[in-house]
Amino acid sequence: MTQKFNSSEVAQASQALQSVCENLSxxxxxxxxxxxxxxxxxxxxxxxxxxxxxxxxxxxxxxxxxxxxxxxxxxxxxxxxxxxxxxxxxxxxxxxxxxxxxxxxxxxxxxxxxxxxxxxxxxxxxxxxxxxxxxxxxxxxxxxxxxxxxxxxxxxxxxxxFNLTPQTQFKQKIQKDESVRIELTLSKEQIEILNQAKELLSHALPGATFAEVITNLAQRYVKQRTAVRTSIKNHKSPSSSTESTSAAEVKGQSTQNISGKPIPSSVKKSILSPNLGCQFKDSETGKICGSKHFTEVDHIQPRFAGGGNEAHNLRTLCRFHNQYRYRAGC
Ligand SMILES: [Zn+2]
Structure with a gap:
């Protein structure tokens, strides 16, 4: 049952919320x-x-x-x-x-x-x-x-x-809106690689579900194959631009920093190792964020303050900590 509020009740609730927020602020x-x-x-x-x-x-x-x-x-x-x-x-x-x-x-x-x-x-x-x-x-x-x-x-x-038997049965059920409910088992290795793809796609697809990740990867593959077929048909060599654009999009990072030379891809790759995660540290508790979503390369000594692209001046930060760092000036 839905409860309807009249305009004076809505105004009252809004005022109460504003007052609480003011105190909290x-x-x-x-x-x-x-x-x-x-x-x-x-x-x-x-x-x-x-x-x-x-x-x-x-x-x-x-x-x-x-x-x-x-x-x-x-x-x-x-x-x-x-x-x-x-x-x-x-x-x-x-x-x-x-x-x-x-x-x-x-x-x-x-x-x-x-x-x-x-x-x-x-x-x-x-x-x-x-x-x-x-x-x-x-x-x-x-x-x-x-x-x-x-x-x-x-x-x-x-x-x-409890020595539970792993379920391996594949189930597929069509629902009334023509969506399909799929139940499947992935091995430890399969779920690891899928999770890795999800992390890499976190820039392009924030908070994506596995269904969205799988669909996105399938779309990329289909697009790539279609481009290759079209190129062959037109007697042209396959364009590499599709792949490079996709790769950059998957990584979700710009290849060039705000100013100056781009970070060499080999350095960038080692900094953004999938196992590292965000290196932001709480100065009081020493706790490290560790998020593997929206990871970006951060200059420890900022570029504008003379910091370079050397590996020792680079680290992984998640987008939120990267932005926070500059906002808070830390
Ligand atoms: Zn972080």
Whole structure:
């Protein structure tokens, strides 16, 4: 159901937002960072409390007299969670009943709801395949191993732990808008090269999905082949301009710096090694950005300040840190 706001309510909301933003704009950078950290800590504490309430509602089956067929149904229809959010909370609440310390781990941020959901999904699958069922103490140990891990890291630990058979079946389904849903498995090497292509295309296609990356690569190939065929047909040698333009576009970098000589391509290639990523360092914590998206060559000593194209004066920065560096004058 959509809620309509009249113009005075919209004006009121706009005024309230403006007032909050004005107050926030007065905070120093460090204060603003602390403000967000504190609010997020409160949010996690609240999530812990919500899980405790969900446990009690589940025990009482409170949703049944409210004409909801399940806890999931109740959380979606009565509380307003999206199906995915509702499922994550149910998974976490039920896990918390067996592993009580889970609530504190969610509250202090070492475990995320999505990781707990991943565990529950794997346990359901293992149960279905009649594989080992874990005792609460074993679940507790497993969750401890997932602390501070990313989603993909957790997935890998779980897949190895439960010896999950890799899915290799190719599925293709045509949908009502004639789009095609494809489910396929890529080997470790295949996904690595695809990820590398995605990083290289990050300038031309910011935030592209794999579908967009694959389509872009296919378009380039088709364009290249068509150009070659046309050249042969016209008894001309294939133009190399298409390829060089594409390569520059893929790299997404200008071949010449703001002023002066261009950076030799061999130097540029070594600086923009795909394994390096953005070298911007937080001067206080020493943390390095490491982003491999939108990478550009940066002159440590700027060109306008006499810096040259020697390798020792060059480093990789992501576009955002490159711009930030010049804006902040650091
Ligand atoms: Zn960066």
């Amino acid at each position: 007065k905070l120093k950078n460090e204060e603003l960072h602390c403000e967000l950290k504190n609010r997020v800590a409160e949010e996690r504490k609240l999530t812990h409390q919500i899980l405790q309430i969900i446990i009690e509602i589940d025990l009482r089956k409170l949703y049944l007299p409210m004409a909801c067929s399940s806890l999931f149904d109740y959380l979606v229809k009565e509380i307003g969670y999206t199906p995915a959010s509702a499922q994550r909370r149910i998974d976490a609440a039920r896990m918390m009943q067996q592993v009580p310390e889970l609530g504190n781990k969610i509250e202090n941020g070492t475990l995320k709801l999505t990781q707990v959901s991943q565990v529950q999904q794997v346990l359901r699958l293992a149960k279905k395949e009649n594989k080992t069922q874990l005792l609460p103490s074993e679940k507790s140990d497993l969750l401890a191993r997932l602390e501070n891990k990313t989603g993909p890291e957790s997935e890998l630990i779980l897949a190895k732990e």
